[in-house]
Amino acid sequence: MTDLSPHARARLCKNLVLGITGAVAASWMPPRLQTLRALVADEVNVVMTRGALRFLTPLAVSAISGQPALTDEDMWNDKRVPHITLSRSADLVLVMPASARILASCARAACDDFLSTLICATPDSTPVVFVPSMNETMWRNRLVTSNVALLRDAGYHVIDPIEGIEVATGHEVYGGMIDMPTLYHTLAAILSQRREESFQDS
Template identity: 40%
Template sequence: MAAQRILLGITGGIAAYKSAELVRLLKKAGAEVRVVMTGGAEAFVRPLTFQALSGEPVRTSLLDPEAEAGMGHIELAKWADRVVVAPASADFLARLAHGLADDLLTTVCCATEAPIAVAPAMNQAMWKNHRNQRNMALLADDPQISVWGPGQGDQACGDTGLGRMLEPEDLADRLLNAVGAIPAGVLAGKRLVITAGPTREPIDPVRYISNHSSGKMGYAIAEAAAQAGASVTLVSGPVSIPVPEGVQVVPVETAEEMLAASQKAVDEGCDVFVATAAVADYRPESQAANKIKKSSESMNLSLVRNPDTLASVAARPDAPFTVGFAAETSDVEHYATDKMRRKKLDMIVANDVSSPGLGFNSDRNAVTVFWPQGQTSIGPDTKLAIAERLVALIAQHSDKVTHP
């Protein structure tokens, strides 16, 4: 992070005490840090604390005649390489979502062209409130803004649930990854096979069973892996996405074709297998030779189970480091970790596809990555930014696993 300029916004909430550690970590990593505090933040921690840690004067007021003589809020907005607001209160998030500029921090956020990350911190009931979630949906659709967290656990009020600000170490790590992307050559010499997109299971010559997968996440991982130096084979269902530079694409239609193409690619050499494709679980038992005519009020369609590409690769005696994806609509952690155990995966990436503006057909996503010894959350962010962090995680963990 050397020479990176981080503007840290601090809003009112008990989690403001953690922001002091965040400043310390960012300074230790070589970043320049300036701090803007709201009036609410000052009620919890004094500005002098952050001045001592950052080595810079702390700004607290938009109407400071001395600072604003030189249009200080514009100077701050232009100075920052990245703006991070931690903690971000429900009040601040509402004002940011609606473009208000009624204090120094919101004015800087409106004026800056730098990426903005917010780390929500509030009571679990406030987080779940439909008005707050409506504001969060607006922020999730803003390409300039990333929402980091909140985390789950005990809260100062005695409640337990979603609403905790992510820990300073996690926030500092996300900033490091956001600024530095993937270390150059971290996958040099590695061979990756990635599946992406949906499959189409034909009913007759003009109809098929499919799903809403756009393939964007898989293509983003392929692009990030190629940039990290890997040799990448992308087994892709039908999508309308440009092929990333340096990636070999094998087009397929059905689940059976995806299994065959994946096994062939692994046979040719594979260190890491990443299954992002949304493979149809079932296919019609038989395909009509001609278009089925509309002749009655109902139609019965007999389905049979498709082969499981991910489980098949993970079960190979020469199995590569295997990463699965789990798109769920409820109880995400339970279903994802159960899938990881059942299929003997090294890692699984889970996302809640019921969240508005994220997942299927969106350019943004938010995921939780699980492996046998731990987990981490990534996003909401662009799928390419998430892919870069996933590739860094895969590079880190795949070197630690040796299959028999």
């Protein structure tokens, strides 16, 4: 693991959309959100699924991000249609933690909630990154594996989980979110590659 120092690094992009879904790891997001705001993006807009609300409150997220946290109830409460305006202004869409449900929804373009609709509306030029967190058996399920393959074939980035402590058993198992230093460098590489591709296309 490489240490991250906010004093030595420029932020990677201007606008980040962070999707938080209903995995237990959502309860660990406040310090990660602080890191994203300090090191990754000048502005972080958070979209929370219904499942995420079981582990984290929009008020807490808003206090850390500096922006109102959005939920399904906000999808049609704005004349600007927020899932469109946010997706068009984003330099990066990050879904962390990504549950099996959001992987399935996005792989099939179901558009059955605010977050999956926003992702479907995101231009191909904007990187979309999923950071899964789930039980090891769920991650290795054939249907989940199939959905991950569909997402990758469509050009989305799905970062494999790592070993971590399972909340239900306390055992060390495969299926946890990657650490923030590794995520930072992964996002930096993804954004750098996308900028290079954009330069070549221009």
